[in-house]
Amino acid sequence: MNELANEYTLVIISSSSEESISSFLSKYNLRHHFSEILGRETHRNKVDKFHMILDKYRINPHETLIITDTAGDIKEANDVGVRSIGVIWGVHDEDKLAQVNPHFVAKEPSELISGIKAVLN
Numbered sequence: 052m053n054e055l056a057n058e059y060t061l062v063i064i065s066s067s068s069e070e071s072i073s074s075f076l077s078k079y080n081l082r083h084h085f086s087e088i089l090g091r092e093t094h095r096n097k098v099d100k101f102h103m104i105l106d107k108y109r110i111n112p113h114e115t116l117i118i119t120d121t122a123g124d125i126k127e128a129n130d131v132g133v134r135s136i137g138v139i140w141g142v143h144d145e146d147k148l149a150q151v152n153p154h155f156v157a158k159e160p161s162e163l164i165s166g167i168k169a170v171l172n
Contacts, residue, residue: 056084101131125151
């Protein structure tokens with residue numbers, strides 16, 4: 052996690068409660084790695100939350116990446132032009148994720164760092 056936090060600005064965009072996410076991250080001593088948490092309190096629409104982050108940090112969508120386990124998140128990222136990595140150990144399986152064209156599909160957590168570098172570089 053340190054490697055990612057040192058090289059990238061890490062933000063969580065979620066439909067869950069910001070407080071519950073922050074609590075979880077704090078429990079595992081990970082909260083300090085994330086610049087922001089945008090949960091349901093910030094806005095219900097993830098596309099709007101993507102735009103908020105893009106505007107705030109003045110970055111282009113193609114310089115941004117979402118890591119997610121749902122096809123819906125990938126579709127929303129595609130709508131904004133944000134790159135995506137689908138992970139198959141969550142809600143949707145590899146076939147479902149592939150239907151919405153992520154830039155990379157990680158089958159194991161150990162593939163994330165190389166996937167991130169491949170997608171963003």
